Structures are given as structure tokens and as C-alpha cells.
Amino acid sequence: MSLCCCCSTATGRGVLLPSLLLGRRHWTGHHLLNLRATTTVVSSSSAAATSSLSPPQQRQITVYVDTLLEWNQRMNLTAVTDEAEVMARHVADSLAMLPPLERVYRGRSTSAGGAIDGVRLIDVGSGAGLPGWKFTLLESMRKRCTFLEHAVEAMNLSNVDVVCDRAEKVGQSLDFRESYDIVAARAVAELKVLAEYCIPLVRIGGLFIAAKGHDPHEEVRNAEGAIKKLGASMLELCNVESMGPHGQRTAVLYVKERATPKKYPRLPGTPSKAPL
Numbered sequence: 001m002s003l004c005c006c007c008s009t010a011t012g013r014g015v016l017l018p019s020l021l022l023g024r025r026h027w028t029g030h031h032l033l034n035l036r037a038t039t040t041v042v043s044s045s046s047a048a049a050t051s052s053l054s055p056p057q058q059r060q061i062t063v064y065v066d067t068l069l070e071w072n073q074r075m076n077l078t079a080v081t082d083e084a085e086v087m088a089r090h091v092a093d094s095l096a097m098l099p100p101l102e103r104v105y106r107g108r109s110t111s112a113g114g115a116i117d118g119v120r121l122i123d124v125g126s127g128a129g130l131p132g133w134k135f136t137l138l139e140s141m142r143k144r145c146t147f148l149e150h151a152v153e154a155m156n157l158s159n160v161d162v163v164c165d166r167a168e169k170v171g172q173s174l175d176f177r178e179s180y181d182i183v184a185a186r187a188v189a190e191l192k193v194l195a196e197y198c199i200p201l202v203r204i205g206g207l208f209i210a211a212k213g214h215d216p217h218e219e220v221r222n223a224e225g226a227i228k229k230l231g232a233s234m235l236e237l238c239n240v241e242s243m244g245p246h247g248q249r250t251a252v253l254y255v256k257e258r259a260t261p262k263k264y265p266r267l268p269g270t271p272s273k274a275p276l
């Protein structure tokens with residue numbers, strides 16, 4: 001296990017915004033590395049987190065946050081009800097995970113000199129769409145899927161699918177199993193449970209990234225057995241500086257080395273009741 005301390009999302013550095021907010025068909029080096037904002041359309045308290053984004057991307061964030069807050073009055077999507085707090089707690093936290101993911105994915109990708117165009121990513125337990133990285137949003141609650149579908153349409157995104165189902169079921173479907181380059185999840189379950197939701201979906205050689213808090217070391221240790229059984233191994237624990245109120249967060253990155261045994265994921269509910 002190595003610890004990386006070079007993944008700060010300092011203002012002015014290029015970042016990849018979650019695809020739900022971006023509406024891009026593919027990630028490209030240009031858009032990953034050369035995004036620079038010239039105007040500020042988000043509230044000043046959140047400006048730092050999004051200052052490296054283009055004006056259209058910032059507008060998409062605004063649409064997303066407006067839609068989230070409006071729908072949140074009718075359904076329980078997030079406990080956060082203030083625009084500046086949504087930006088700080090959710091958007092900034094999600095953005096913070098992107099530099100290490102980009103760096104590690106590029107470093108491991110051998111095709112096209114590390115190009116990540118057309119990469120397939122699934123976000124497990126999308127909730128209200130955070131972090132919403134490319135391109136399949138998997139969420140088990142119908143009402144949250146209805147919100148996600150609406151937000152995707154409101155933001156005019158053509159590259160995001162919403163799948164309303166449980167990860168345990170999707171992980172056993174041939175349409176999804178071992179077919180994603182990257183599987184991402186934030187605030188869904190403890191790591192050893194999350195691993196059973198996510199690793200079956202990763203193609204061999206692909207990545208699993210879990211967005212965790214400032215000190216996930218014990219959780220990471222407790223998940224070691226599960227990770228091995230599922231066919232993956234740890235790549236990095238990467239500290240990231242979020243501009244949200246919690247400050248430093250951790251991106252936990254794994255690579256899938258072998259096919260996941262067919263018995264995983266187990267039936268819906270079993271991973272959380274009897275973690276590996």
C-alpha cells in the first residue's frame with residue numbers, strides 16, 4: 001500500500017468535473033487538464049472548488065444544484081438544504097476525487113498513450129447524483145432515480161444512463177458484470193460491503209475507487225480479505241484536499257487482477273448483513 005500526497009485540488013489546477021455535471025461524451029486530455037474558468041456563476045463560497053471549470057461546466061453545476069434543491073423540497077435527497085453548503089459538502093468533495101483517479105487511470109492505461117476517451121464508468125449508489133462521474137448511475141431507490149433522470153435531462157446530458165436496481169443484482173447480470181473501466185462510489189457502505197457491490201462490475205485491469213473520509217485506514221484493513229476474495233488488490237490510498245468543510249478526504253484505489261468468483265455479489269442484502 002502506498003500513500004500519495006500529491007493529489008491536491010488546489011485552485012487553478014485542471015480537474016475533471018463529474019460527468020453528470022459536465023455533459024461530455026468522453027473525457028479528453030484537453031478537458032481534463034486545461035479547464036480554466038473566466039467567469040463565476042456559482043456562489044462565492046463555492047467558487048474555489050469550481051474555479052478551474054469552463055463557464056458551460058459551471059452553468060451545468062448551477063442547473064444541477066438548482067434542480068437538486070427544488071426536488072429536495074418534495075423528496076428526501078439530501079440533508080443539505082443550502083446552495084453554498086451543497087457546493088461545499090457535495091460538489092467540492094466529489095471534485096476532489098478526480099485528480100488521483102485521472103492520474104492513476106492514465107498511468108495504467110496502455111492504449112493510446114494513456115488516453116481515457118470513451119472510458120466506461122459506473123457510479124454505485126448515486127443517490128442524488130454525487131459524485132456522478134461518467135456515465136452509468138446505479139441507484140436502487142426509485143424516487144432518487146426519478147430525480148437523476150430529471151437532472152440528466154435538465155442538464156441536457158446525452159452521455160449518462162440511469163439504472164434503477166441493486167448493485168447485487170446488476171453485478172450478476174451479463175450486461176454489466178466486469179464491463180466497466182472504473183467503478184466509483186461515495187457514501188454508500190463500509191468498504192468491505194462496498195467492495196462486493198463494486199468489484200464484480202470492474203473489468204479485469206480496471207479500477208475501483210471509493211471516496212472515503214479523512215482516516216479510512218481501519219476500514220481499509222478490515223476490507224483486505226474481501227478485496228482479495230473478489231479478485232482485486234490495493235493500489236493507493238491517496239489524500240485529497242477537498243474545499244468542503246471536512247478538508248482532507250481519501251481516495252482509495254484498487255485494481256482488478258482476476259475474475260470475480262461467480263458467487264459474488266451474493267443476493268441483495270447479504271453483503272451488508274454478512275460482510276465478507
Ligand SMILES: C[S@@+](CC[C@H](N)C(=O)[O-])C[C@H]1O[C@@H](n2cnc3c(N)ncnc32)[C@H](O)[C@@H]1O
Binds near residue numbers: 127129130141
Ligand atoms: C448516502 S447515499 C450517497 C449518495 C451519493 N453517492 C453521495 O455521495 O451523496 C447512498 C445511496 O446508495 C444507494 N444504495 C445503497 N445500497 C445500494 C445497493 N446495494 N445498490 C444500489 N444502490 C444502493 C442508496 O439508495 C442511497 O441513495
